[in-house]
Amino acid sequence: MCESGAYGDAVRAVRVGELNADEAAARLIDRMTVAEILGLLDGDSPRRLLALIPLLHGRRPFVAGAVSRLGIPGIRFSDGARGVVIGSCTAFPVTMARAATWDPLLEERVGLAIGLETRARGANYSASVCVNLLRHPAWGRAQECYGEDPVLTGRMGSALTRGVRVNVMACVKHFALNSMENERFEVDVAVDEAALHEVYLPHFKAVIDAGADSVMSAYNRVRGEYMDINRALLTDVLRDEWGFRGFVTSDWVFGTHDPVTSLQAGMDVEMPLRLLRARALPLALRDGVLGRATVLQSAAQILRTTVLHAATRESAEPGAAVIASGSHRALARKVAQESIVMLKNDTIGAAPLLPLPAETRHIAMIGRLADRANLGDNGSSRVRPPSTVSPLKGLREALPGVRITLTSGDNERAAIKAAATAETVIVVVGLDQHDEGESIVTGGVDVGVLGGVFAAGALRALVTGVAHLVSRFVRGGDRASLELRPSDVRLITVVAAANPRIIVVMVGGSAILTESWRNRVPALLVAWYGGMEGGRALADVLCGSAEPGGRLPFLLPTDASHLPPFDRSAKSVVYDDSWGQRRLDSEGHPPAFPFGFGLGYTTFEHRLLSHSISSSGGSAAVRVTNTGSREGSTVIQVYAADLSLRRPTSQLLGFQKVRLQAGEETSVRVTLDAGPTMQRDPVTRRWTPRAGHWAVLAAQQSPASWEGARPLRPDSDAFDSHV
DSSP, X not given: OOOOHHHHHHHHHHHTTSSOHHHHHHHHXXXXXXXXXXXXXXXXXXXXXXXXXXXXXXXSOEEESOBGGGTBOOEEEEEOBTBOOSSSOOOOOOHHHHHTTTOHHHHHHHHHHHHHHHHHTTOSEXXXXXXXXXXXXXXXXXXXXXXXXXXXXXXXXXXXXXXXXXXXXXXXXXXXXXXOSTXXXXXXXXXXXXXXXXXXXXXXHHXXXXXXXXXXXXXXXXXXXXXXXXXXXXXXXXXXXXXXXXXXXXXXXXXXXXXXXXXXXTOOBBOSEESXXXXXXXXHHHHTSSOHHHHHHHHHHHHHHHHHHHXXXXXXXXXXXXXXXXXXXXXXXXXXXXXXXEEEEOEETTEEXXXXXXXXXXXXXXXXXXXXXXXXXXXXXXXXXXXXXXXXXXHHHHOTTSEEXXXXXXXXXXXXXXXXXXXXXXXXXXXXXXXXXXXXXXXXXXGGGGGGGGSSSHHHHHHHHHXXXXXXXXXXXXXXXXXXXXXXXXXXXXXXXXXXXXXEXXXXXXXXXXXXXXXXXXXXXXXXXXXXXXXXXXXXXXXXXXXXXXXXXXXXXXXXXXXXXXXXXXXXXXXXXXXXXXXXXXXXXXXXXXTTOOBOSSOEEEEEEEEEEETTEEEEEEEEEEOSSSOEEEEEEEEEEETTSSSOOOEEEXXXXXXXXXXXXXXXXXXXXXXXXXXXXXXXXXXXXXXXXXXXXXXXXXXXXXXXXXXXXXXXXXXXXXX
């Protein structure tokens, strides 16, 4: 995208250092009319296109704030959590799968690829960085986040941000406390100051510190106020406390509740159409309800950010050849390999069931998902790749000399027969876009959130009609159960009875309970929604040419009742500091598989050598040894806990993925985040160490025992320590 006119001059002046971005924005504003300035504050498309959003979303960028007279290109929006949604592009594994890699460097490469393809599709802004915390795995859009831990989420989201913004502006979403779907437009989240700042916001701040250009406000309410009018978070925290200098956009259509108050609260751009602000702002400005200084502040923030990005982004314009290129496909395959989590691999006879023996000659592949690519949610994050590879196709490519029998599992007798006659059985079960995903209402639309604009008449009927149309293709929403479908459980049970050499592959975007059947199967993998190359990556892992590199970014409980309450129809909820692994630790419930768990094809030992930490962070030296017989990877995980508590709760401080040859040993320096051991004073906003007897431990998953842990600090007055 070539910059031209006054805007191009401003960009070039910033690039060569003649002006800074603030000065360049001010000069542009001086040349703009009032109407042009107000036009920066909402989408450019007319409201009549509302019904076409589902169709246009995947065809072109949505533009806000373009001023052709001055060459201002505006914000050219694309979604992109697992790839670019415009046209046909590379479909990477979903965000949750990439979280399971525990590899920020790999995630930065994904961000670079997404940014390149976004730019090649004519956009300059990617809403690809979703860092909402997984409070409960029933959340329909869990697949779009990085799991349950603030440190893991912050590191991975920051990495994606760094990669994306090499070519396009990076937007982080949905700010804040957005982690349920069915009532996302109306739910009111109550949260105390400690939980808000110590649990639900640190990862947002990490991404802001990593350079995020923009923030998307959420639909939900926090403490009684919708997020677009929530000045306490959009201005007091985001700008005044954190120093954010980019711009804030609304979530689409239903994310703006008051055109004037939202601007005063700190929400800069109403997306994606000219709906509320186009009518209200000129009148409010004329009547003095809206101050000119407020308008100019948002205009300056928008132009400053876009000019600075254009001046500093990669100079070379990517061509169409980068889209779904060979290197991007190879990256998608690599990420999928590294994301696959092996939960079980029992010995059958003389060896573990996986990887598949070289002498294998007949495999039965069973399940309704075995011959489907199953890329995940079909809502706003949907990517349409030029090709896909199902588990069946991937395995047939990898094992051309092996007989692979397919049955869907719908016919139980056929499934039993196929299993009984095969050497090994692979059962592919799990979820799809109808089980979880973005919430699409089917019984009508509650458009009251937009006040009088949609109160009645043709426009209301139009919105309702669009919702009905979209819901024919995707149901999505929050999950009603954490279990597999009953038909999948029954299939596993009968197949396991017919052939003990059974490998279960689970597909999905979040936790799936396994208690009723996992003791019947010797091998169990989580393959997520693995992207366009997911089938090949799964075959690589099954055959042993690649190792299952994933570790759980959340825990798998034995019982859903051990998790926080989750009511998918709730209009109000309370978020506290008890969720995930920390909740189970504090209540004494052992998980089925802990946070951070995952097996490989080799074994490792971790030993903490030393550590140092202060309020700004620190590092730990860990000795790692590959004690197995083949090359492999491990994720060093450093945890802290207050051992003065009756039941200490594990707090992840840092992690590092390492690959070693068989028998190799090395020392690794792991960067530590002190945040989980700190507390924030709500009055002074100062962070200080938590009291207690804190200890630190290097482990391969969230530790069940703190035996052998070293003191992190002896008391709250001695924060700096070195062991």
